[in-house]
Amino acid sequence: MRTSPTLAASANAADGDAAGGDRRRATRALCALNFFMADMQAGIGPFLGVFLQQRGWQPGAIGSVMTAGGVAGMLMTVPAGAFIDHTARKRWVVVITGICTVLASFLILWSQAGLVVTVSQVATAIAGAAIGPAVAGITLGVVRQRGFNAQNGRNQAWNHAGNMVGAALSGWLGFRYGMPAIFFLAALFGVFAILSVLAIPERTIDHRAARGLEGPHDGKAGAAADEGQAQGLRTLLQNRPLLILAAALACFHLGNGAMLPLYGLAVVGAGKGNPAMFTALTVVVAQAVMIVTALAAMRLSATRGYWLVMLVSFASLPLRGAIAGSVIDSWGVWPVQALDGIGAGLQSVAVPGLVACLLDGTGRVNVGQGAVMTVQGLGASLSPAIGGWLAQLFGYQVAFYVLGGFALASLALWIGFAALLRPACAGVCEPRAGGPLAAGASS
Numbered sequence: 127m128r129t130s131p132t133l134a135a136s137a138n139a140a141d142g143d144a145a146g147g148d149r150r151r152a153t154r155a156l157c158a159l160n161f162f163m164a165d166m167q168a169g170i171g172p173f174l175g176v177f178l179q180q181r182g183w184q185p186g187a188i189g190s191v192m193t194a195g196g197v198a199g200m201l202m203t204v205p206a207g208a209f210i211d212h213t214a215r216k217r218w219v220v221v222i223t224g225i226c227t228v229l230a231s232f233l234i235l236w237s238q239a240g241l242v243v244t245v246s247q248v249a250t251a252i253a254g255a256a257i258g259p260a261v262a263g264i265t266l267g268v269v270r271q272r273g274f275n276a277q278n279g280r281n282q283a284w285n286h287a288g289n290m291v292g293a294a295l296s297g298w299l300g301f302r303y304g305m306p307a308i309f310f311l312a313a314l315f316g317v318f319a320i321l322s323v324l325a326i327p328e329r330t331i332d333h334r335a336a337r338g339l340e341g342p343h344d345g346k347a348g349a350a351a352d353e354g355q356a357q358g359l360r361t362l363l364q365n366r367p368l369l370i371l372a373a374a375l376a377c378f379h380l381g382n383g384a385m386l387p388l389y390g391l392a393v394v395g396a397g398k399g400n401p402a403m404f405t406a407l408t409v410v411v412a413q414a415v416m417i418v419t420a421l422a423a424m425r426l427s428a429t430r431g432y433w434l435v436m437l438v439s440f441a442s443l444p445l446r447g448a449i450a451g452s453v454i455d456s457w458g459v460w461p462v463q464a465l466d467g468i469g470a471g472l473q474s475v476a477v478p479g480l481v482a483c484l485l486d487g488t489g490r491v492n493v494g495q496g497a498v499m500t501v502q503g504l505g506a507s508l509s510p511a512i513g514g515w516l517a518q519l520f521g522y523q524v525a526f527y528v529l530g531g532f533a534l535a536s537l538a539l540w541i542g543f544a545a546l547l548r549p550a551c552a553g554v555c556e557p558r559a560g561g562p563l564a565a566g567a568s569s
Contacts, residue, residue: 148327152268153277155325156261157284162319163224163257164288173296174234174247175387176394176401177305181238185391189384189514191240195247196383196507200500202255207496210259211337211489216267219260220323223253228316235309258499259492262478264326267336271486275479279424282474283417286467288315290413297406305402338482338491361488362497367550368484370543372501374440374536375477379502381443381532382469383509385450386412388529389462392454392522399456408463415467416474423475432483433544433551435476440536442469447530451523480551505532 175188210216230249233242261281269277292315299307362368390405399407427435446465449458478495485494509529516525540547 145330148330149268152326152330153280155322156265156268156277157280158325159220159261159319159322160281160285161288161291162315162322163220163261164285164292164315173300173305173308173402173405175391176405177234178238178243179391179394180305180401183238184518185388185514186511186518187240187514188387188391189510189512191244191247192384192387192510192514193507194244195251196503196510198248199251199255200503200507202252203259203496203499203503204493205496206256207259207492207494207499210256210263210492210496214333216260216264216331216333216336217323217326217328219256220264221320223256223260224316224319227253227257228313231309231312235306255496255499255503259495262482262495263336263492264323264331266338266482266491267331267333268326270332270335271338271482274482275428275475276424278478279420279475282420282471285474286413286416286420286471290410290417293406293409293413297403297410300402300406301400308402334489336492337489338486339489361485361490362494365484365494367547368481368494368498370539370547371436371477371480371484372498374436374539375473375498375502376505377535377539378440378443378469378473378505378533380505380509380512381447381529382466383506384513384529385443385446385509385526386463386466387510388513388517388522388525389450389454389459392450392517392526393456393458395522396454398454404456404459408459411459411463412466412470415464416471419468419471420475423472427476427479431548431552432476432480433540433548435472436480436551437537437540439469439472439476440533440540442466443533443536444530447526447528447533450530451526454522484550 174192175185178188178191179185210219213219227250230246230253233246233249236242262278265277265281266274292311295311296308299311386408390408393399394401394404398404423435442465446462446469449465450462453462477498481494481498482491485491488494513525513529516528
């Protein structure tokens with residue numbers, strides 16, 4: 127029996143409507159996931175310094191345990207990215223690491239002994255190293271390369287909104303019921319994050335697209351996809367714009383990583399703010415600005431390219447350090463954290479989008495995300511120890527000036543290699559059959 131053209135067309139239309147409905151459901155669930163995972167992932171993080179300070183810890187020791195966690199996370203980002211590239215269980219990576227993050231945070235509530243706090247920070251950082259690439263991979267698998275910039279911008283806006291709401295609630299709960307209430311809020315957000323990721327239909331995730339390979343196997347791309355991590359690492363080392371990006375981010379985060387917790391310690395230590403409420407305000411101000419800048423970065427990168435977006439983000443930190451060192455007072459949170467929102471908000475959209483663009487067609491997008499996070503994490507993990515000991519030995523003012531100055535190296539790299547970087551960063555790329563981005567992709 128032959129099927130009539132009308133019936134076939136109707137069946138195809140129904141299939142298309144169903145696929146479109148699944149895609150819309152997946153993108154909505156991605157936004158919800160990014161909202162709830164923000165507080166789950168951060169947990170006690172922004173409040174950790176003040177929490178430990180109340181229990182007799184010194185700035186140097188606080189910075190050292192934060193650095194231990196940062197180093198552990200840094201070492202895990204490339205293996206985590208490689209695993210995300212290969213696994214078809216990306217949703218369960220988010221579920222398992224989310225549970226581990228919440229349990230690790232509760233360790234600190236149980237005991238504030240040095241070893242326990244260190245283990246908690248290491249476990250949290252390792253889980254965080256997997257969550258980031260997993261969510262980026264799921265996003266790329268759902269919307270593909272063509273839709274990644276726009277969806278990633280929406281993801282980041284919702285993530286910053288989640289951080290803002292979570293910090294505001296944490297500040298209120300900490301003020302009303304004490305700091306331990308913050309742990310329970312993080313656990314509640316974790317439950318909703320798990321429900322959100324499970325709401326993404328598995329059939330909507332194209333796992334080839336999720337690693338930067340779209341379309342049918344073309345031989346070359348398929349081979350690159352199957353050779354394993356070594357081939358991926360060679361691809362990264364041959365990509366000069368990617369290496370420059372990673373180095374510039376390392377310098378930036380060497381200064382930026384300690385700014386938020388150190389400013390909270392400085393103001394609270396001077397008796398000019400309630401510990402829970404002021405720490406919450408530092409996060410709320412930054413995240414509110416990040417919502418706006420993430421949406422602006424999504425549009426600016428599509429029209430003017432990523433180079434300008436990254437340049438502005440790097441320029442924000444020296445100014446932030448100068449203001450933080452000059453204004454150690456409760457009202458200083460507004461300019462200091464607004465500049466944090468500009469820098470981090472722009473990078474939250476530009477960095478994943480640029481990495482996905484530079485490595486499009488290689489099958490190594492998530493390894494690349496992990497590699498950039500590793501180098502970036504090197505700076506971020508060292509920052510709390512450097513900032514903490516500078517503050518303890520020379521005072522908070524000197525610490526802020528030095529930390530802000532590290533971003534001058536980022537600006538020098540970004541401007542100095544502008545001739546190479548501008549073509550590679552020139553807007554949102556289109557999906558390709560295979561091979562890295564042509565402009566400046568290899569030495």
